[in-house]
Amino acid sequence: MSDQSVIEAQQRRSSRMQTIYRPLILAALALFVLVAGRLVSESLPSWIAVQTVLSLGMFLAVIAFGQGLVMLTGGLDLSVPGVIALSASTVAVWVSFMDGSLFVGVLLALGVSLLFGIVNGVLVSVLKAPAFIVTLAMGAVLEGFSLFITYGRKSPESPELLVTLFSGSGKLFGIGIPALLFFVVGIIGFIIQARSRFGRNVYLLGSSLEASRIAGQPVNFIQISIYAVSGFGSGLAGLMLVGFSGNAQLSLGTEWLMPSIAAVLVGGTIIGSGRGFWQSTITAGLMLTAITIVIQSTGVSSGWKSVLYGVVVLVALLSTRSDIGRRRRKKISQDPL
Amino acid sequence: MNTKFGRIRQIVTDGTGRAVIFWLILMTIWLSLQSTQGMGVDARLIQSYLVLALPLIVASIGVTLVIIMGQFDLSAAGVIAVVNVTIASTLGSWNPLLVVVLMMALGGFIGLVNGLFVILGKLPAIAVTLATLIILQGLAIVILPQPSGKVPPFLVDGVRAPFVAVGIIVVIIIAWMLFKRSRSGLYMFAIGADPEALHLSGLPVKKIQLKIFVIAGALYGLAGVLMSASLTSGDANAADSFLLTTFAATAIGGTAFVGGRGSAVGTLFGALTLLAIPKVLFVFGVSDWTQKVAFGLLVLLAVVAGAFSSLRKNRESMLLAPYSTPTEGEPITATKGGNA
């Protein structure tokens, strides 16, 4: 059984590669990028920069969480901007026009987001409609709804509390609250995805829907709850962003969809498989955020900036490819010894 | 099953057939309401509707091929943007045929790059093409910082000339019928269903995959030319919406996102449907927020209906599966099926 034990050793390594090394590499890259930023701006690296990366990374993480779960099970959630817009305008309108309490407003917003997440889930799991297109269409519908509730009104303003919490004006021990929240989000996300029963069910479903079914897993329920969580996450992000930017508007979420998908992919999650880890996703989010900050302050024109960004993403993908470690080891094993 | 009812049932459960039906319904609503409102229906209205649909049709078919092959391609919008600005900024007065060839070659080249990263680089296609999309959209702005330029007039007038659009659509359908039955076509479907088996059969799977990526890229290139012809100018942002609409068209056309199954003809009608929806909403006088909602719901309706009926179809096929006696006895009889 010698080969078996060898395989085992390799397995240990490659799984550590996934759960520990890759996130560390990505985090290190994020820092490195900020340091290398020196080349384009002499005020980099700086404590402010780190804080900014963390707080923007926090928003990204909240969205990327649900997105990641959906992608693990072979889908994509394109309704993110729609949900964000809807939840944001719900809370804003409720508080600034209905003079409702913030608490109720938040519950309403999250409830609505959850609801439409569930609708997505039902369409995908029960009616077996392609997630890509269901969530795309749902996104359009939700944008319509958020237009409707803000329609003909003066653009609704955000509740004060949300602003102080998420605009970065509020601080705790001199650190912006969003930056601190990043770690909270990170830990909660890790517990849910890596340690909880729900997270386990997601991995099982992602690894093999048929096997889950035969093993007596409530597959439809799980799939629905995944989209529900994704909806809820986007709703939460909506609340945070409405606090961040001070008022609700349709475009609140549009600039976050692609980054969330990119973070999950660069984090090494493979669509529709049981492979992918939360710690990699969020660290990938940090790295991408850091990169955008540095690229932004290069002198090149905006066109070249996005070219640069795309190239960096490609490089990041290549450099953190999951089988790269194995390939190196193969070369070693080829020499006569 | 060979009763008339059975055949109708078959059309409805078949992705393509359903797309056609859905499209016909929308067209009837649109045109009938149009004719009752002020101006009647003239050929030019339909003509311009088709011209507007051409780029989406061609691009979506590219996406469809890649999806049938079991891969994913987000780069369409990027290729179209680059082609559009290249034509408008530099090829404005070139020989139109040369332009078409060049731009298809450009698209094909980008498809080749995508394919190489996916197949040799062993990277997930969606990630690679997302990156190339970002790069290409950036390049488009670099090439043409602000909308301007012109498109070879022959192209513009050519595409608008009566019956050209219809002609192109007919050509597309015929081309698909042939390609589907060509070796590459069969291999494409095969790879989508089971690349490993094809590999074991000793066929060059990677080469075939690469080929499809290139063909898709070339189609995006062609779509870019067609879009340029209908915009008559260059605009780096004009193609942005293709990123998602191409997939919507594919899905409405009844192509499952699992690979191995699908039809370009279905996609063609999916695209036509997508462009018919705004027309219907217009004649209904739907504007402001309801516009987005109604659009979303109609797309959902189209896709979910498809998923729903194919769900029932699968269930039936399970129950109607044939008996087999492996001993040399009476032959196995079952519904014969071609691809798509």
Added chain:
Amino acid sequence: MKRNWKVAALAVIAASSLALSACGGSSDTADAGADSSAATEAGADNGNPCGWADAPRAGGDKYVVYMSSLNIGNAWQEEAVNLGSAEALMPPYSDCVELRTERTEPDPASQISQIQSMTAAGADAIVTFALSPTAINATFKEACDAGVTVVIYDATVTEPCAYNVSYITAKPVGSDIPFMGYNAMAALIDMMGGAGDIFVAHGVAGTSVDNVHYLSALAAIDQLAPDMNILTEWDGNWDSAQQQKETTKALASNPNVVGIFCGYGESGCVKALKAANKEIPVTGETSQYFREQLLAGWPGVSIGSPPAQGGIAMKLALGVLEYGPDAGIPHDIEVPFKVVTKDTVMVCEEDTYTEGCNVFPAGVVGDENTADIFNPLLPEASLTSAKTGVPPAGLVAVPFTVDEMKSFEQDPSRRYITREACPEGWTQGKLPEGLDGCVQS
């Protein structure tokens, strides 16, 4: 069992989509009702409604006029389309015009499709915001050829047959130097004491409006403060959320900045600065939030695209219908705009136009709404119109005379910027502001 409720699900979707279309329809007919109620017997010497130049294309006793903007939930877009609609619903126009409002999804194909639909539906005039200066041209041409009057507001198009009503190349009220970008940058340089490094925010990259603002701003730097550096640039997409995100990033890499050339979505820039508690000069457009900040003493210059252009464009369109296409109404109108600083900011009486006022009392409109709905060319504007698209009772439109319109014609030297061509007698050359323009040959 299971199947049944799947059927139900389908049914629901189908039903609701139809229901929505229907209610959309009804909402529109409500508009129509609003003006037909005010309708009177269209009696006139030449038999046309209101005695205007040509008969309505679709026949009927009213001119069909479409007013369209982008369906992106953007405050500025809504106000522009509302002011335009209100114009057509005021007497005397309300008796002559059937107004139909539309929204365009932000992609050229949708707009092309929509313009074609409008033309086919018998439009006499189409007043719209154009997604691209060039991409829609062919469609506008078709509309013109079909006898439709096409008027574009804010952003311009190069199609000669269309009328451009825009501020892009205009001079601010009480200034001899054209271009918003130039004036804004000049004001910024002035506030910074002519030195220091800045951020520059673009709008949507790849659009002509953005390019004109940007290039004229650069020209100002060259001429007024050549040693000033641009530390960072970004695409603000004319969106405050995006502006705030980008400003936050920029501040992270360059906290030592002393001024921001922000443009539309400026509230995002200011909010990001506040979060980093830096109070530095900012150029922005006309949001209520920004003007309130100026009122509170924030160092900044508010200078931007007036939504009144919507109303002005509508008046122009109706003028063309009234006097006929050959009455010599210029195809290029420059809409003047205001420059407001913390010294010149002045609170309006609610809902009325008092000379020189440029910000509403707190709480009357939202942060993102523009405070600048009033314009010398649109004295009949009102806050109600801007908010709802329906004019308050008793308000009467002030039609243009042909000469009035001529007096606001764009200076030929700047024609090249909006039309990519010079009028006869002019050839392409450099403008004093450093941009490509036309010079007398």
Added chain:
Amino acid sequence: MNVLEVSGLEKYYGDSVALDNAGISVGAGEIRAIVGENGAGKSTMVKVLSGIVTPDSGEVKIDGSVLELGVPKASRSAGVFTAFQELSLIPNLSVAENLLIAELPTRAGVVSRRAVQGKAAKILREWGVRDLDPGLMVGQLPLSAKQRLELVRTLSQNPKILILDEPTAALPDTDWLFRHVRAARDNGACVLYISHKLAEIGQLCESGTIMRNGKIVGDFSPTNFSHDEIISAMIGRSISMAFPPRVAPIPADAPVLLKTTDLTVGNRVRGVTLQVREGEIVGVAGLEGQGQRELFYGLAGASPVTGGIIEVAGTATKISNPRKALKAGPGIALVPEERKREGIFADLTSVTNISVPALKKLSVAGIIRRGPERKLAMEAGRDAHMPEEYLGRDVGRLSGGNQQKSVLARTNLTGAKILLMFDPTRGIDPSAKLEVYSTLRTSAANGAAVLFYSTEIPELVGLCDRVIVMYQGVAVAEFEGEQITEDAIMQTAVGNASSATAAQGEKA
């Protein structure tokens, strides 16, 4: 002079060795058996010879000329043709298109259906296969038909070197195959025959080679080696290939845990009445596609039951999905047919695979306690003879045997008393098979009622207390105790029994 000369093949996957200086030489007109456990390197060698896998080093000579490695075309043109274990057929292409996949005849670039089907029909007839309609989608075929198609496709190339990898895994009548293999041999082809079924090897092969851990560990002559000797050589330690002893005959009053009356599933299972008592292992025999799969899946709630009654522990129960099945009375658990697709979670570790049914009771406030999970999985694994060192490993990387063991361990963890074992020993190596047998017997001894289907009739004979034979969706015969013989089962399975003809008529 040998036709095939293989020397010094080395192939590593990562740092696991698949081929370790493997060499073999086969002469013309020779049928060489290659035996070894899964993971011994047989399939890798096959793939190297077929040009599918490029070895890290080594050389292959055919008729003395060196073969270009890693190039399928080269291997084919050198006359090497292979029927693969994992059938290289494309589900969404027709029988004909699959048969001619490598050189599809085109007319003006278009593959004409008629030409292909004509050609295919001719080939099928030549090879004595009259029951396959060339127009059928391969995906719709039963496994046996697929295997036959794969074989015909290989044989019809008149190979110089014919490689058959587990050709009879799902093939009911081996005689058909042997006839053609011998014919090929007589035409001077050299044949590599890879199989776990030592009986067949005895019938067919003149010589044999044993592989272990990627090495060639020796040759043997099938005629004068005992199975036990061969197996010992394969796994490197001596075991005896015996079935666990039956316990004393099941008492007549033992409670009936599972009883069906006129059970129908679609039109695949047409009125099956059977019962399984506590502690009993009831075998189900039948050629591929006689409805046994639907029977098992119907009972497990994985296929919709369309008629009849299912009584679980005496109470009639409606089973609409696997979840309900697990909850029904003492619980019904299924070990599915397609291990890779329906059985294992390939990307996840064995622990994760095993602990699935226990997750609820393992977790506190929704959080899984990992210590207890590992412990539980370890125990369950031990009961299923799963070596502990594999528990932390992705199941997808384990040998078929260990994959199956993790599935059995999970099944045991469900605590279900009614076990539906659908061909649990398919494609796993002898030692693993033994362990599976004993697992089944133990759970039966612990009061489980086991329904056991296998394609290998000897297993049914050796393991079961009763055997039901299915033909055309009906249970056509039932044997008990001494009546259970391979011959009796085979006779009824192919429909020769009187009851079978009745079934025929019923169908028509």
